[in-house]
Amino acid sequence: xTQPGIRTGTITVDFLTPTHRVSAQMVLRxxxxxxxxxxxxxxxxxxxxxxxxxxxxxxxxxxSLGTAVLNKNYITAAIVNxxxxxxxxxxxxxxxxxxxxxxxxxxxxxEIEGTIEFAxxxxxxxLLVTNVERFIPIVNAxxxxxxxxxxxxxxxxxxxxxxxxxxxxxxxxxx
Amino acid sequence: xxxxxxIDDDVQLLQxxxxxxxxxxxxxxxxxxxxxxxxxxxxxxxxxVILDLMMPDIDGFQVLQAIRSDPLIxxxxxxxxxARAQVVDREAALAARADDYLAKPVSQKELLxxxxxxxxxxxxxxxxxxxxxxxxxxxxxxxxxxxxxxALALIHSGPVVLWDASLNSGHVGLHLRIAPRTSWLxxxxxxxxxxxxxxxxxxxxxxxxxxxxxxMPVTESIEESVIGLTLDVLxxxxxxxxxxxxxxxxxxxxxxxxxxxxxxxxxxPEVGALQSTVMTMRVLQSAGIVMDRVRVVVNxxxxxxxxxxQTIERALSQxxxxxxxxxxxxxxxxAQGTPLVLSQSSSPLAGAAQRLAGYITSTVRQPGG
Numbered sequence: 001x002t003q004p005g006i007r008t009g010t011i012t013v014d015f016l017t018p019t020h021r022v023s024a025q026m027v028l029r030x031x032x033x034x035x036x037x038x039x040x041x042x043x044x045x046x047x048x049x050x051x052x053x054x055x056x057x058x059x060x061x062x063x064s065l066g067t068a069v070l071n072k073n074y075i076t077a078a079i080v081n082x083x084x085x086x087x088x089x090x091x092x093x094x095x096x097x098x099x100x101x102x103x104x105x106x107x108x109x110x111e112i113e114g115t116i117e118f119a120x121x122x123x124x125x126x127l128l129v130t131n132v133e134r135f136i137p138i139v140n141a142x143x144x145x146x147x148x149x150x151x152x153x154x155x156x157x158x159x160x161x162x163x164x165x166x167x168x169x170x171x172x173x174x175x
Numbered sequence: 176x177x178x179x180x181x182i183d184d185d186v187q188l189l190q191x192x193x194x195x196x197x198x199x200x201x202x203x204x205x206x207x208x209x210x211x212x213x214x215x216x217x218x219x220x221x222x223x224v225i226l227d228l229m230m231p232d233i234d235g236f237q238v239l240q241a242i243r244s245d246p247l248i249x250x251x252x253x254x255x256x257x258a259r260a261q262v263v264d265r266e267a268a269l270a271a272r273a274d275d276y277l278a279k280p281v282s283q284k285e286l287l288x289x290x291x292x293x294x295x296x297x298x299x300x301x302x303x304x305x306x307x308x309x310x311x312x313x314x315x316x317x318x319x320x321x322x323x324x325x326a327l328a329l330i331h332s333g334p335v336v337l338w339d340a341s342l343n344s345g346h347v348g349l350h351l352r353i354a355p356r357t358s359w360l361x362x363x364x365x366x367x368x369x370x371x372x373x374x375x376x377x378x379x380x381x382x383x384x385x386x387x388x389x390x391m392p393v394t395e396s397i398e399e400s401v402i403g404l405t406l407d408v409l410x411x412x413x414x415x416x417x418x419x420x421x422x423x424x425x426x427x428x429x430x431x432x433x434x435x436x437x438x439x440x441x442x443x444p445e446v447g448a449l450q451s452t453v454m455t456m457r458v459l460q461s462a463g464i465v466m467d468r469v470r471v472v473v474n475x476x477x478x479x480x481x482x483x484x485q486t487i488e489r490a491l492s493q494x495x496x497x498x499x500x501x502x503x504x505x506x507x508x509x510a511q512g513t514p515l516v517l518s519q520s521s522s523p524l525a526g527a528a529q530r531l532a533g534y535i536t537s538t539v540r541q542p543g544g
Contacts, residue, residue: 012258012279023229023259051229051259059259059267061234081260082280153261 011086013047014079014153015070016143018108021058022070024050033087037078037135037159044069047143055109058151076164077143078108078135079155087157088137100174103138107164114141114158115174124168135159177294177400180204180219182212182238183227183256188279192256195283196290200400209233213241216248223294228257228268239271252297254289256281278359281518287399288433288463294403295434304333304410307535308435310420310428310444313451318441318472319419319522323350324516324528325535326417327488330382333414338386338405342397342421345388351379352512354389363401369408381517384413399430406434415535424458438469439534444481449490456491465486470496472531477501478491478544496534500529 011033015022024047025153026044036045050065080087103116116127116138127136141158179201183189189205196203204211204219207228216224222379224242228235235255243249260278268276274293277285307325311318319341326337337344338359343475348355355377363377377385386409409416418435419430432438440455442448452471460466473487473495488494502524515525 014259014261025258049229049231051234052471058261059263061229061236064229064231081278082258117454151263153263 002003004047006122010048011080011083014081014155015075016055016077016079016110016153017074018076019055021055022047022050022068023053024048024068024070028086032089033078033080034089034135034137034159037072037075038133040134043072045072055145055151056148058153072134072161073163076110076161077112078159079141079143079153080157080159081155084157087159095140100139102171102174104167104169104171105138105160105165106167108161108166110148111144111146112138112141112158113144114138116170122170124170128162128165128168134162136162136165152162177403178202178204178219178221178222179223179290180206180212180215180221180231181225181226182206182209182215182235183225183519184208184230185227188227191327192281192286194241195286199287199290201290202399207500209235212238212430216251217245220248221251223290224251224253225290226253226255226273228255228259228264230316236271239268239273243272248407252293253362254293256286285409291399291403291430291433292463304412304414304416305437305535306406306410306416306418306435308418308420308431308438310422310432310438310440310455311443311448311451312422312424312455313448314422316441316448317499317505318422319350320509320514321439321441321472321474321528322417322419323347324514324524325531326415327383327514327516328528328532329415329417329535332532334384334412335382335415335417336384336386336413337408338409338416338418339388340418340421341388342393342423342427344390344392345419347385347419348387349512350509350514351383351385353377353379353385353387354388355385356532358387358389359405360389360393365407367401367404367408372408374413397427398506399426402427402430403434417523424455424462429462430456432462432464435537436468438464439531440469440471441474442471443475444473444487446482449482449487453490471528472497472499474499475501497527497530499524 010025010027012025026047047070048067050068051061052063053060098117098119100115100117101122105112138158138160141155143153181189181192184207193203206215210233226235254275255273255276258279265276277289298535309318309322327337329335339347357375420431440452442452476498499525502522504519504522515522516528
């Protein structure tokens, strides 16, 4: 599998779906992953070097595929560990102060903990209802499988599909 | 030369890693797909396989399974290198009997550190002779004295070679009254032939064999892989290889540490030596060296004006393994070229060397042990 990085323009992403783990590479063509995931013009993303595992045995490679198309409606979370700079746009200095909060969320099959950043007053209702971005970035996150808590995934950055979120809570300011 | 086989479907990455390893002195072979990789492991019988897990057709797990189930190659060390970097992936790779696991992207330093660690771990498990390193980064702590006396105390337990690995005109010869005309550097320059090794070793009448340091300080760069190769050869012939380490933690110095079964950090009870020892331990830890192998020996303890044992223990976060009183006889022993273990076995320093030797023989794996 290609070494991910800015030089190669590829990013390795672990996609979690309700049934499978899909490890794949994406060629971003100058965009960041957040933009690709939140692009409302298409419900599909193209992925290369795809390695498919069932959630119940997430390290076992069930199938390897050269290229594939993933339906965004099917993605619960997208985990990034290498190349964060290719996943999220750098935040430009704002007049309002940005603060980081601990966050906890549930989606079908998973519990997620991490941190989330807000500019100004933290408003999770707005985050879920009026926010135009479908995939919410959670930093330094840990995803635990609800049925098998011994299986967990960690990511420097995890994009959580808003449509799957059942519960979302903030638990205190970090910084 | 240590032979490494890389198996990865990414041809660019193969070239990049090949370059990193060849620069470090390894002989590198490559394969871009699983089936060919298995065949090459059988043909080449490499010292190490670096294996990508995520390959089309036959994935890394299948390659690993094929290696482990073939009796001819089942003991080949395998370092897994993969972009799947979750805990479950690491656990699965280790459960499939990979020796170690590294996540992509990998830096040159991280790769070389891990390669050396896997290779030396396998050597240690191979039942060959034990390697004991004496290291003191601050001068005047008596590191060489302890190395010489401990090596002599070990000769009752089997053949011992004392490798004077100093890069700055070693002093072991002075302790043993030996004026060597050759050195390990000469052996390296002559091509590291096993047949030729004997000509570069010097025997001491007490039964110890010395692998002498060059008289002139070493100014040329040293390939780290040659250190491992030299130790392979010495371990085949000697039950114990005692190393008087270079006083540096540059890459060659760290290589000695990685290859050793036990590392004795020698310090004197004063602030400068304590600082050097604490920092040395941090460097060793960050270099991935298992700290269970590291023991601190406090030498030259006189009492007056020295750091207390409690202060030293607090700073090190562990009690020193041994405290050696200052031995006034050592000056005469050095002048006469007769180590105290041989001339005054009841002296404090000789007693300490005997204790260290006892500790080593009881804990370092013996051949066949």
